Structures are given as structure tokens and as C-alpha cells.
Amino acid sequence: MTTGTPSASRPATPRRSRVRTFLPLGIAAWLVLEIWLLTVVAGAAGGFTVFLLLLAGIVLGAVVIKRAGRRAFRNLSETLQRQQSGAVPAGEQRSEGNGLVMLAGLLLMIPGLVSDALGLLLLVPPVRTTLSRYTERTIERKMQSAAPGTFGDAFQQARMHRPDGTVIQGEVIKDDERPAQRPDAGPRPPIAP
Numbered sequence: 683m684t685t686g687t688p689s690a691s692r693p694a695t696p697r698r699s700r701v702r703t704f705l706p707l708g709i710a711a712w713l714v715l716e717i718w719l720l721t722v723v724a725g726a727a728g729g730f731t732v733f734l735l736l737l738a739g740i741v742l743g744a745v746v747i748k749r750a751g752r753r754a755f756r757n758l759s760e761t762l763q764r765q766q767s768g769a770v771p772a773g774e775q776r777s778e779g780n781g782l783v784m785l786a787g788l789l790l791m792i793p794g795l796v797s798d799a800l801g802l803l804l805l806v807p808p809v810r811t812t813l814s815r816y817t818e819r820t821i822e823r824k825m826q827s828a829a830p831g832t833f834g835d836a837f838q839q840a841r842m843h844r845p846d847g848t849v850i851q852g853e854v855i856k857d858d859e860r861p862a863q864r865p866d867a868g869p870r871p872p873i874a875p
Contacts, residue, residue, distance in 0.1 A: 693869050701761070704780035712767070712796065715796060715797065716793075716794035716796055716797065719794070719795050720732055720794065720795065723735070723795065731742075735795070735798075736793050738795070739790045739791065739792075739798045739801075739816065740793075742787075742790050743787040743788065743789070743790030743801065744787070744790030745787075746783060746784075746786060746787035746790060746793075746801075746805065747784050747787035747791060749783075750780045750784045750787060751780075751784065753780055753783075753860070754780040757780070761777075779810045779811065779814050782804055782810045782813060783804070783805070783810070784815060784846060785800045785801075785804060786803075786804035786805050786810075787801065788799075788801070789801030789804065792869075
């Protein structure tokens with residue numbers, strides 16, 4: 683029975699992205715592949731051999747992550763010291779791919795032979811360099827094409843700096859505010875770093 687009022691139509695739901703649709707399926711397929719491969723290797727070489735392979739992957743991954751973390755911290759402190767002494771311009775960056783080395787260590791620590799193979803592949807410097815350049819170009823392209831009001835646009839605006847790499851801290855003050863609207867309309871103190 684209708685009462686004469688229009689029924690509320692459902693609001694249009696936003697469409698799910700491909701990543702949200704296929705990522706759970708990809709993770710499930712990867713887990714099934716890892717388990718199947720472990721059972722095949724255990725059947726051929728024995729369960730103790732698989733256990734030793736997994737244990738070696740965990741130990742090697744921990745060593746790789748520890749060394750990459752130390753190297754990243756050492757590079758950061760050296761860069762900060764050189765910038766404070768004025769030996770290196772603030773805009774110059776020296777990247778050695780420590781993030782990808784840490785990812786390789788994490789993949790080695792995850793139980794499974796496919797993840798171990800990917801982790802070992804990331805430890806090869808030419809592969810790491812190629813993947814780093816590809817990722818950097820992809821991110822730059824995505825950020826340049828970011829629509830206004832999106833997260834990518836906000837990140838791009840936050841990265842804006844002068845051509846020499848200097849970042850200028852500042853504060854936006856609207857000119858349309860009237861002193862009568864603000865009871866504390868005195869001069870504003872500068873922003874302290």
C-alpha cells in the first residue's frame with residue numbers, strides 16, 4: 683500500500699576499485715600456491731628439509747633487514763651532518779634502495795618458497811634499481827594526474843618547494859577576516875621551527 687510519498691531511492695554506491703576487488707583473490711591464490719609448493723617440496727625432499735629452508739629464510743631475512751636498517755640510519759645521519767655543515771645542498775638526495783632491501787628481507791621472512799624467491803630476486807642490485815625507477819616514475823605520473831581534492835593532490839601540494847630544494851615554512855592568513863570579528867586581533871607571532 684502506498685501513501686503517496688515517493689519511495690526513497692537507494693543512493694548510488696561508488697564502484698569498487700580493481701585493487702579492492704582483486705587483492706583478496708590474489709592473496710588467496712598466492713597462499714594456495716605457497717602451501718601447494720611446500721607440500722610438493724616436502725614430498726620430494728622431506729619435511730625436515732622444508733623446515734630448514736623456512737628457518738634459513740627467516741634468519742636470512744632478519745639479517746638483511748637489520749643491515750638495511752643500519753645502512754639507512756647511517757646514511758641519514760651522514761646526510762644530516764653534511765647538510766648542517768653546508769657540504770651538500772638541501773635538495774640533493776642519495777637513494778640506495780634501502781626500502782626495497784627491507785622489503786626483500788620481509789619477503790624472505792614470510793614462510794613460503796615463492797616469497798623467498800621474490801625476496802632473493804630483490805636482493806639483486808640491477809633488479810632493485812629497475813624496480814625502483816619504475817615505481818618512482820609510476821608514482822610521479824599518478825601524482826601529476828591527481829584530481830583536485832584527492833589525497834594525491836594534497837601530497838603534491840605538500841611537496842612543493844623552491845627550485846633549489848629549499849622548503850619555506852609559512853602560514854596562510856585570510857585577508858577577509860575583520861579585526862572586529864576576532865577579540866584577540868593583535869599581531870600574530872611568527873611560526874617557530
